[in-house]
Amino acid sequence: MTTDFPGFSGPTASTEAPLEMLSACHHRIERQCDTLERLAPHLLEHGSDSAARSAAAAIMRYFDTSALQHHADEEDDLFPALLESMAGSDAVCIRALIDGLSAEHRKLEADWRRLRQTLARVAQGEPATLPADTVASFTQLYASHIKREEDELLPMAARLLSDQDITRVGAAMRRRRGIRDSDIDSPPKP
Numbered sequence: 001m002t003t004d005f006p007g008f009s010g011p012t013a014s015t016e017a018p019l020e021m022l023s024a025c026h027h028r029i030e031r032q033c034d035t036l037e038r039l040a041p042h043l044l045e046h047g048s049d050s051a052a053r054s055a056a057a058a059i060m061r062y063f064d065t066s067a068l069q070h071h072a073d074e075e076d077d078l079f080p081a082l083l084e085s086m087a088g089s090d091a092v093c094i095r096a097l098i099d100g101l102s103a104e105h106r107k108l109e110a111d112w113r114r115l116r117q118t119l120a121r122v123a124q125g126e127p128a129t130l131p132a133d134t135v136a137s138f139t140q141l142y143a144s145h146i147k148r149e150e151d152e153l154l155p156m157a158a159r160l161l162s163d164q165d166i167t168r169v170g171a172a173m174r175r176r177r178g179i180r181d182s183d184i185d186s187p188p189k190p
Helices: 018-046 050-064 066-084 090-123 132-160 163-176 181-185
Strands: none
Touching: 018 050, 018 066, 018 090, 018 132, 018 163, 050 066, 050 090, 066 090, 066 132, 066 163, 090 132
16 A cells, blocks of 8 residues: 655654655554554453553554544645646646545544543543444555555655655644654754
């Protein structure tokens, strides 16, 4: 499912390789979705025990920050760069893809807000259950969304965006995360 872009190492990519970082984020989202799917039956059997509380807190931490930053990386930076690069028949394809992915982001975010309410109760140690159908709907939408981005969006971006465009996307991703460019360029302190 993952597209490997030449010269980068997928899951450990950084904002210096923004397309790889977006792909690596997909892997992390998949892991969080896997944990969410395992948490639902765990709660039925063990309740909000320490393992459930820890898992719920980690899932919330990820989807409250990194997943939202990922959506912003795409919508605020990557999508506009792609729209600016449009030419010929790519224009219709890019616009439809971006509109569909943006709509999916809104749906995922709304579904997340509903799931988060239950996870917050679990993280506090309160009794709660995660409806399997709600979890399945969320994780399946994320899986199909990620597949579209891996199979269509990222390869299109790699093909159409210039090195300068990709550098601008990476710089915006760093700013969103509070990473200064000097933090990237400076060697680590001993």
